[in-house]
Structure formats: C-alpha cells, structure tokens
Amino acid sequence: QVLDFGWPDLHTPALEKICSICKAMDTWLNKAAHNVVVLHNKGNRGRLGVVVAAYMHYSNISASADQALDRFAMKRFYEDKIVPVGQPSQKRYIHYFSGLLSGSIKMNNKPLFLHHVIMHGIPNFESKGGCRPFLKIYQAMQPVYTSGI
Helix, strand or coil: CCCCHHHHCCCCCHHHHHHHHHHHHHHHHHCCCCCCCCCCCCCHHHHHHHHHHHHHHHHHHHHHHHHHHHHHHHHHHHHHHHHCCCHHHHHHHHHHHHHHHHCCCCCCCCCCCCCCCCCCCCCCCCCCCCCCCCCEEECCEEEEEEECC
C-alpha cells in the first residue's frame, strides 16, 4: 500500500494534511504488529522532518506503552539526521500541530484576507546597502501573486 501525501519542497503542508498523514500512519501501524511505515522524500529533508516530528507528537497522545521504544528510536533519528534542516515555517507548523493536539490552539476555518504588507526598515543584504525584496503569495499551495523583483 502506497499513499502519496506530497507537497511542494520548502513549503509547509496544511494542518489538515499533517493530520491526515499522522492518522494514516497510525491506522496502518496499529492494524498489525508487523506493519511498518516507510517515508520517502524527493528534495529537502525538512518535509520528512515535518512528518516525523508531527507523528512523534501524535503518537505521544495515541500510542500504547509498546510503542515507547519505537518513539525513542524515531526521536533519535529525527535529532541526528533532520533537526538541523528545515524552514522556519516548517518548525512553526510542528508547534501549531502540537498545540492542536494538546488543545492549546484551536483551528479557525474562517477565511483570511491579506490587505497589505508593511516592511519597517530595509535590511542591508547588499554591499551598497539595502535589498530587493519581493512577495509571493500562495493560496491552497498555488501561487496567486508575485510582486516585481
């Protein structure tokens, strides 16, 4: 059985997708003692890290005592191979997901509208001073706006 939950590299998946992935993994692992989950990733390790970290949080809530050693091995793999990699948004979404599981964060399904973006100060990324920022806005993982560069 193969399930494809992919999303674009360097992006964070929707929280609903993280929930779906964790539920699918947990259902499969609990179906039979010999079942395993193999994660495959084309690209940056950050996506794999999102899935592993989210499932570690998820399994802390739903796991039986027998899964404690598996969680420990997964945590060591995560810390040794994945933690140094990952976008800030990916790390932030793991905290969001953890908050959802603990009940400290509630999902808001109301639409959000971006009316304007304000930058206070200009970072000095170039030797002459300043930078050339641009803005790319996504909706449902599809770019809907890109400013001039």
